[in-house]
Amino acid sequence: SRCQPQPSVWSLRCFWRLRSGQLRCLRDHQQQAEITFPLSGVCFWVCFILLCVTGNMLEWCLPKDIDLDGVEFKAIASGSHRVTTDFIYFRKGSYFGLACFANMPVESTAERGARMKSVGILSPSYTLLYRYMSFLEHQVRLQLQSPGHYSPLEAFYEDKRALLPPSGEAVVTGCPANVWGAAINHSMHPEMKITHPAGCMSQFIRFFGEQIMVLWKLALLRRRILIFSPPPVGVVCYRVYCCCCLANISIPGIGVAVPEFRPFFYINVADIGALENELSYVACTTEKIFEEKKDLYDVYVDNQNVKTCRDGLKPLLRLSAADREKYRKLTEQRQMLLYSQENGDCVSSEEDLFILFFLEQNNRIFQALGEVAGSPDPTLTQESVRAMGLDPHGDRLFLLHLLEVYGYDTLLVSEQLCCS
Structure with a gap:
């Protein structure tokens, strides 16, 4: 500010x-x-048309022999008829999808005055799908204005496709x-x-x-x-x-x-x-x-x-005192980052800062837990909890849940924490 x-x-x-x-x-x-x-395993393109009479239906896809049952309800969100454009990330089995939706008024009585389509891709990994957002947006507009024009989609599929893992196999991340x-x-x-x-x-x-x-x-x-x-x-x-x-x-x-x-x-x-x-x-x-x-x-x-x-x-x-302090530090670092960017002293992004901030918070907790677990007296005290960046009072229940979820069943909890 x-x-x-x-x-x-x-x-x-x-x-x-x-x-x-x-x-x-x-x-x-x-x-x-x-x-x-790079983005691997883009396995197919699908193009949908939503009709008010018959509901969502698959219009076209590559490859032709893939099981797309139910994908027409994933690539067009419920209630989309109320918006003109949208995009949707979704899962289909072990694949991830990105689809762009558009809604255009038409005079056709068969389409009840509106033509709605969603054009999308599926891939074993979603991490780079957003790179193709602009292409998807362009293609869905093209499909609304010139239905049945599939050649750009076919060319994209041929360029990006990869061998698919067997049906039911774990998701391939590409990294x-x-x-x-x-x-x-x-x-x-x-x-x-x-x-x-x-x-x-x-x-x-x-x-x-x-x-x-x-x-x-x-x-x-x-x-x-x-x-x-x-x-x-x-x-x-x-x-x-x-x-x-x-x-x-x-x-x-x-x-x-x-x-x-x-x-x-x-x-x-x-x-x-x-x-x-x-x-x-x-x-x-x-x-x-x-x-x-x-x-x-x-x-x-x-x-x-x-x-x-x-x-x-x-x-x-309920927020603990430590939560508010963490958020204050995050806000302070964001302000310092923005100020430094304005002065040309830093090229890092808010996204980088966000990821690293929470990565460090998590590492701090588990580093401290590991040190206590490996010590001659594996007892969590108020001091060791503060070393994790947590509030011994406000975060006590969170810490107990954490010990249970991550299997720290050999750690003891001091009476100070139990009675706080």
């Missing part, structure tokens, strides 16, 4: 000389991953863990390791404010998080991605035995069966009916309102 005292140029340069080196290392890992492992080295541990969700759409994380911070710290704890505990929003759903899909990034850890071996924090992106009622078997996920929906399906989620996010029906999680929705 311009009303606040500006930090000295000397302090900014000292801070960002250290910070920029860390951020540059993270960005170099990202760029190496992108160069070495082996050793590319990242120590940047992000492979025991965390592997698709989090390559890149992100520019600006999505700074928007995430502005939208949720201090509530980010609540989402951070819930993500680290691998809870089932469902985000509701009416269309357009594209920006909400980015919030799903950002939630996943809150749980990154780069300490080897940490998180191997915990449930994978899986992004489902956009879901609808057709996904209920799949969600019933998920132990940990983050997803978004435009269908309010999900709020009533309390057995499918642990945390429900409606706008900036984060709520849960689980009594054991309700105390975690």
Whole structure:
């Protein structure tokens, strides 16, 4: 803020000389991953047409022999008839998809005055799909104006296609863990390791404010998080991605035995069966009916309102003193970054800062837990909890959940914490 005292140029340069080196290392890992492992496995293009009479239907796809059952309801979000354009990230089996939707008024009575289509791709990895957003947007406009003109889609498919893994095989990320080295541990969700759409994380911070710290704890505990929003759903899909990034850890071996924090992106009622078997996920929906399906989620996010029906999680929705201090530091670092960018002293992005900030918070916690677990007296005290950056009083329940989820069953908890 311009009303606040500006930090000295000397302090900014000292801070960002250290910070920029860390951020540059993270960005170099990202760029190496992108160069070495470009988007692979783009397995097909699909083009949909939505008719008010018969509902969503598949119009065209490549390859022709792929099972696309249900994808027409994933690539057009429920309620999309109320918006003119949108984009949707989604999952189809072990593949990830990105589709661009557009709605154009027409005089055709058969189409009830509106032509709605969604053009998209599926790939074993979603990390670089956003690079093709502008192409998808152009193609859906072309399909609205000139239906049946598929040659650009066919050319793109031939250029990008790759051999598909056998049906039912695990998701192929396109980026082996050793590319990242120590940047992000492979025991965390592997698709989090390559890149992100520019600006999505700074928007995430502005939208949720201090509530980010609540989402951070819930993500680290691998809870089932469902985000509701009416269309357009594209920006909400980015919030799903950002939630996943809150749980990154780069300490080897940490998180191997915990449930994978899986992004489902956009879901609808057709996904209920799949969600019933998920132990940990983050997803978004435009269908309010999900709020009533309390057995499918642990945390429900409606706008900036984060709520849960689980009594054991309700105390975690309250911010601790340590949460507010972390958010203050994040805000301060963002302000310093923006000020440095204005003065040409730093080329790092808010996205880099966001990822590194929470990576460091998580590493700090598990580094301290590891040190206590390996000591002659493996007892958590108020001092060791403060060393994690947590509040011995306000974060006690969060810490107990963390010990249970990550299997620190040999650690003892001092009476000071138990009685606080």
